[in-house]
Amino acid sequence: MATILILALASIFRLSLGDQHPVIESNDVIANFSYSTWTSVPKNLSVHTTILDLSHNFIQKLQTKDFDFLLDLRVLIISYNQITEMDSHVFDDNIYLEYLDLSNNRLENISNTFPGNLRHLDVSSNNFTTLSVCRGVTNLLQLEYLGLGAANILKSDLESVSHLQLQQVFIDLNGLYKYENSSLLVLNTNSLHLSSLYDQKDLFSVLFDAVKTSTVLELSNFGKWELGKVYDDYISAIVNNSRVTHLTLRNLGLQWINLVHILQKIWYSTLEGLYVYNFIIQGFITHMPFDYCKTTMKELLFDHVAVQGFLFNQSDLYSVFSEMNIKNLTITNSNLLFMPCPSKPSTFEYIDLSRNAVTDSIFQGCSMLTKLKTLKLSGNKLEKLSKVSLITEKMVSLQHLDVSQNPLDYMEEDCHWSASIRKLDMTYCSLSSSVFRCLPKNATMVDLRKNDILEVPLEITYLLNLENLDLGYNRLSDLPDCTLFPRLSILSVEYNLLPYPSNEALKNCSGLKHINMGNNPFHCFCEMNRFINERIKSPGKFLGWPDDYVCERPDNLKGIKLKDFYLPEMYCNVFIMVPVIVVPIIVGLILVFCLCKYLDIPWFCKMVWQLVRTKHRSRSSKKGYQELRREFSFHAFVSYSENDASWVRNTLLPSIQSMNDIRICQHERNFTPGKTIVENIINCIDNSYKSIFVLSPHFVQSEWCHYELYFAHHKLYSESTDNLILILLEPIPQYLIPSRYFKLKALMKQRTYLEWPKEKSKHALFWANLRAAISINLSELEQESPAPVPSVST
Structure with missing residues (x-):
């Protein structure tokens, strides 16, 4: 701050x-x-x-x-x-x-x-009436700048500071009443600045002394000079006695004829540089002869020049400047429309026509600017990039071209640049990516900031000599391919749209000495680690580090500098992630699987799921319980093979009958004498709420068991009741089930059955499931079941 x-x-x-x-x-x-x-x-x-x-x-x-x-x-x-x-x-x-x-x-x-x-x-x-103040600064031996002003300028006052080695003296002449001749000559200064002299009678006296006082002279706020022929001798005397090498004029107005006349006079003087600011050209502009021979002038600058006249021949005005045999010419902020090509080989080495109204027709076909090294045309009305290249085609010495801040466009036309161009400035031109197809082949520095470039096309002509490329303030999403520029040492892509530089782009640009990627919307994910590692390897390579390198995404890291961003390598490297994360997960799954296998957890889960489903079905059928109590005599009918009778009598029946007076229909005691076995089977199944089948390899070999299963299966589909309970006493391989027992195969695939566990620790859950499956209260039945009958072997 x-x-x-x-x-x-x-x-x-x-x-x-x-x-x-x-x-x-x-x-x-x-x-x-x-x-x-x-x-x-x-x-x-x-x-x-x-x-x-x-x-x-x-x-x-x-x-x-x-x-x-x-x-x-x-x-x-x-x-x-x-x-x-x-x-x-x-x-x-x-x-x-x-x-x-x-x-x-x-x-x-x-x-x-x-x-x-x-x-x-x-x-x-x-x-101040006089400059008596000077007597108070006599002892200021370190004084470098002295600003003065008074109604009367006397030699005796200025003599008080004549011994001081002043770098610059400023004298405000506004309200000057009297000037004593030779007063300025006593000053010992490198630069003299006179301001606000409006009285014509003192003008030449002051100027005559001023041009002999210092080599650097500035005249500002002198208003409009009305010079007639009578002053010609005075001007000649001033010029002939001048030791000024650099003259600056500010806020001045002259008739065109007087301007050319004064320029012609000082052309033969010791003046090397003339700098004119806020200048008004008055009067009618006509062609004026000008002799450019025998001059020490090297540099001429006009800034903010206004022409009061409207109807004049443009060539009469601009040709005076285009034919000058000087090195540096600057005309800026002056609404300049064009500049004619010199009529003979020119001595210009530097021309600056920035911030005017020049079009791309300027200097077209001009072959006289063979010594020109720098041409600045920024802030004008250049439109076609191909025409701009033609401007330079015959400028065989041109090294620096500035066409920034122009509404340039490129439509794939042929470009004809001067082969000598080394530096090209095209900032603020709204150019697209196609501009790379129209660049000087021998350029060493290209500035393309603040354009509309999305990428650097791979099919561009190789710029073998390019050393410095500035692509800041564009819309790039990745670094350009630096292999297109084998000598590139400095690259700037700041203020673009780079989320992170790709690994391939970083590798291709590893030979750069300096790169500026600051102020991009960096995405701080795994891809950013490679860039940070590259920066650590080359600490002096990345310009603007670390202040200009800040995370934009994700939101929780926004504003964090990249130097403070850290993401463990294991999260980004799959070869590290597999042994560190995946392998432990696999080992853990194997351990869980083995543990489940050892503790038989799947069986417990299966039984618990059956218990939940049974409870749900029981609640769903609760409304029909009143009707069921009137229609059924038994809770369940048990069907089993005679070979499994000992398990049924000693284990199953005692455990079931201890569950709240549950009544079981058993063929050994509940079959009615005199009826056929089939009739008894049908009656028992019809008078029982549930049918329990004890399945084993012996069961599938019993013919009567098959009949019982058939009738129970028929009741399941004819009455749409959930009356079957399958208990798997021993595993039954599919190949042991005869093909005629297709109903049993179908039931075992469609129905969930209870497996009798061998381990005692699992028996409690088995009986809980069975109890839930037979969950119905028949305690209010008025009739008891018939007396036991002799057993019928099944």
Whole structure:
């Protein structure tokens, strides 16, 4: 947060003070009270404050007590207030003060002594009559910047600072009443900045001295110069006596004829660089002859140029610049429509026509720019990428091309780039992935940030010399195939849509020296482990690590830095997962199976399930119990083989009959004499609620048992009752059951039967199931069963 504040304040200072802004350090304590309507210096300041901004308030007086506790104060900006008075010792305790700005106030006189460490002092734009303030800065031997201004500029005042080695002097000439000739010449400075001179009568006197004072001269806010032929000699004298090598003009207006005239004059001077900002070309524009010979001029810059006239020949204006025999030409923010091709081989090495209205017809077929190394056409109206390539086709020395911020489009046309292009800037152009089919083959650096690129096609022409590729702020979902660029050493894919780089892409890009993948929506799953491992192997390779590498998904990890993300390898590696997880599971299942087998748990489960089902059926048939009590004489009829009679008499019947007076129909005692065996079987089955069949290998060999099973089976389907109970006394292999016993086979497949367990521990559950199967109360029957009859062998 402190860093952001520092950068923000630095930007403010640059805007208000130009290049002369205070140096802000990381440990500075900043107090910004600008634009806060203060009428006096606030008292709630930290004693550790090092930078204090009180500009643009309503403070009228500065007192000693205002700053005496700020012992660490290094920068004080108190410009644009209403200060009329200051205590003479107001800054005595601020021994570390280096930067003091008192400009744009209402001071009429200063008798203060300033701290000896002062490097920057600006007292311009006050109400000084003379520059007597200079006498108070005589001892400031470390002073580098001095800002002044007064109604009268006298040589004697400026002589007080003539011994100081000043890097820059700023003089506000607004309201100048008198200028003493040769006053500026006593200054010892590398750069002189004069501002706001509107009086034409002093213009040439001031300029004549200014051009001889310093090699770097800036003139700002000079209004509109109305120069006639009478001033021709003055201009010649100024130019001929000038030692200025770099001249800056700001907020100036000239007639077209005067502009060309002055340019022609300074063309023969010592001037090497001319920089013009916020310039207005007035009057009618016509063709003007211009002699480009014998010049030391190397650089010409026009920024924010406006033409007041509308009807003029574009060539009359632009040809003056296109034919110049200089190295650097810059015309920006000026609504420039086109620039004609020079009529002869040009000396231009640098041309910047950014932020104009140039179309892709500029320099088409131009073969005169053979020395041009840098061409900047950003922020214009270029549309066809193939036409842009034709602009460069005959520029045999072109190395850097900037066509960013243009509405470019590529429709698979042939491209004809200059073979010399090494650096190409195409940011903010809304280009798609097809742009890779139209790139200079010999380019070493390509900047394609902020476009609409989804992928890098595999079928593109190999860029064998490409070393730096910037694909930030696009829509890539994976790294490009770096094998397409064998010399690639720097790759940027920040702010794309990479969930995680694939293993193959990381492997193909392992030869990169630097890669920036920060600020992508990373998915922190198993696939991310490989990337993190690659980063550990190459700690200096990934730019922006670790702050720019943050998890986006899953939601529970959102915001977690990748350096803090950890997922055990066993969750991601199948070869580790099998022995660590799968094998124990298999072993556990085998142990469970063996344990179940040993304890016969499946049998217990089976019996419990039968018990539950029986209870459910019993509850479902509860409504018919009243009718059943009137119709049945026995709870159950038992059918068994004579070979199993001992188990039935000694085990089954005693256990059943002990269950709440359950009545059992037995052929040995309940068959009626005189009736046939078949009739007795049918009567017993009809008069019994249930039919119990004791199944064993002996049962399937008994003919009578088959009859009993047949009639019980018939009753099961004819009456739709659940009256069968099968007890498997001994296992019966399927091959022992005769084919004529198909009903028994069907019943054993369809019906659940009770198995008689050999272990005594299981007997209790067996009897519970059987009791539930015979769950009906027949205690209210009025008739007793017939007397026992002789046994009939079955």
